[in-house]
Amino acid sequence: DADVTQTPRNRITKTGKRIMLECSQTKGHDRMYWYRQDPGLGLRLIYYSFDVKDINKGEISDGYSVSRQAQAKFSLSLESAIPNQTALYFCATSDPYRDDEQFFGPGTRLTVL
Amino acid sequence: QKEVEQNSGPLSVPEGAIASLNCTYSDRGSQSFFWYRQYSGKSPELIMFIYSNGDKEDGRFTAQLNKASQYVSLLIRDSQPSDSATYLCAAHSANDYKLSFGAGTTVTVRA
Numbered sequence: 643d644a645d646v647t648q649t650p651r652n653r654i655t656k657t658g659k660r661i662m663l664e665c666s667q668t669k670g671h672d673r674m675y676w677y678r679q680d681p682g683l684g685l686r687l688i689y690y691s692f693d694v695k696d697i698n699k700g701e702i703s704d705g706y707s708v709s710r711q712a713q714a715k716f717s718l719s720l721e722s723a724i725p726n727q728t729a730l731y732f733c734a735t736s737d738p739y740r741d742d743e744q745f746f747g748p749g750t751r752l753t754v755l
Numbered sequence: 756q757k758e759v760e761q762n763s764g765p766l767s768v769p770e771g772a773i774a775s776l777n778c779t780y781s782d783r784g785s786q787s788f789f790w791y792r793q794y795s796g797k798s799p800e801l802i803m804f805i806y807s808n809g810d811k812e813d814g815r816f817t818a819q820l821n822k823a824s825q826y827v828s829l830l831i832r833d834s835q836p837s838d839s840a841t842y843l844c845a846a847h848s849a850n851d852y853k854l855s856f857g858a859g860t861t862v863t864v865r866a
Contacts, residue, residue, distance in 0.1 A: 746798035
């Protein structure tokens with residue numbers, strides 16, 4: 643079974659719609675992250691959380707919000723989707739006591755029309 | 756300026772050759788460095804990490820770190836077609852515990 647799961651894996655939506663991407667992990671890690679990946683730009687950090695009560699903005703948080711419902715769950719929301727939010731979204735987890743290596747989920751491909 | 760810059764590629768090498776990937780970083784507070792491999796449409800997976808100056812070898816992969824020059828590299832020896840992927844360099848900051856990723860270098864190994 644996958645340690646980090648994301649749902650949905652693919653989503654097509656329209657401009658203005660609210661979208662939620664969900665991430666669950668069974669690794670027992672406190673730290674969780676949301677990234678987006680665009681061709682030629684690498685991975686860019688949207689939000690991160692070091693424990694259930696800790697939420698931090700990354701470099702591109704505008705237009706996004708997150709919720710850390712439990713240690714194992716971290717959701718990303720697009721309140722009103724726009725076409726330039728079309729991208730591949732990854733959730734990741736890490737353990738600071740094991741070199742903070744990040745483990746990635748399979749990704750969600752989001753298309754906003 | 757991005758915090759982590761990689762040679763843009765794409766890089767094409769013949770099977771059995773050495774592929775050399777380079778990465779520079781701007782944050783002198785970065786303490787550890789990671790190389791991830793990402794196949795097309797898949798998630799990144801860790802190849803190796805390094806935090807001490809010098810070389811670190813793991814099988815056919817060697818990471819090199821020079822903190823004075825703020826430079827990290829990855830060598831892939833005896834390249835195989837299965838090594839064809841995009842390689843992401845990442846720097847871990849001791850200040851805010853985040854990873855900053857480069858844009859990636861795409862490697863194609865020709866059979």
